[in-house]
Amino acid sequence: MSQVTTNIVDDVSLRVQYPAASDFGWREGGDRRMEFMDTTHVTLTKGDAVSLAFNGTRVGIYGTVQSGRGLPPIQFVLDGVEIPTTPHDVANGSLSFHVPFCAGDVPDDKEHTLVATLLEQDDTDSDTFILDYFTYDVPSGSSRSGAPAS
Numbered sequence: 001m002s003q004v005t006t007n008i009v010d011d012v013s014l015r016v017q018y019p020a021a022s023d024f025g026w027r028e029g030g031d032r033r034m035e036f037m038d039t040t041h042v043t044l045t046k047g048d049a050v051s052l053a054f055n056g057t058r059v060g061i062y063g064t065v066q067s068g069r070g071l072p073p074i075q076f077v078l079d080g081v082e083i084p085t086t087p088h089d090v091a092n093g094s095l096s097f098h099v100p101f102c103a104g105d106v107p108d109d110k111e112h113t114l115v116a117t118l119l120e121q122d123d124t125d126s127d128t129f130i131l132d133y134f135t136y137d138v139p140s141g142s143s144r145s146g147a148p149a150s
Contacts, residue, residue: 002139007054007135009054009133010037010039025048027043034097036098037133040131040132041130043129048129049116053113054113056138057105057109059104059106059137061134062134065096066130071085071086072129073120075116077116085101086100086102103135114134116129
């Protein structure tokens with residue numbers, strides 16, 4: 001079994017793209033004591049998306065879930081194909097940090113693009129998308145060594 005290197009890309013990295021759906025769009029925010037590298041990006045705007053291009057064989061996207069709320073309605077698309085979310089509920093009165101919103105294997109070690117988009121929903125209790133960081137794995141000896149954490 002080959003070894004892998006896990007790369008972490010923080011939400012403020014220039015590699016992370018935030019094409020805003022409105023003038024409100026993404027804002028920096030979060031609980032700076034608990035999030036990775038003390039940063040997050042937050043949006044409440046339906047249709048706002050975030051993307052990361054990477055070379056690797058496994059990808060994950062992590063964030064913060066607010067008190068008593070499940071994951072917001074986010075669509076995850078890898079190379080044009082929708083992939084499932086990771087269900088997670090938080091007990092009332094607490095925040096949950098470093099929550100895996102989506103994680104999964106990627107078929108080939110080549111360049112991929114993961115896009116996450118906040119969707120419309122009827123229940124407005126869990127409509128805040130708080131992004132903390134991405135991860136992706138690169139196999140040892142890969143011709144695409146990946147970038148260090150940023």
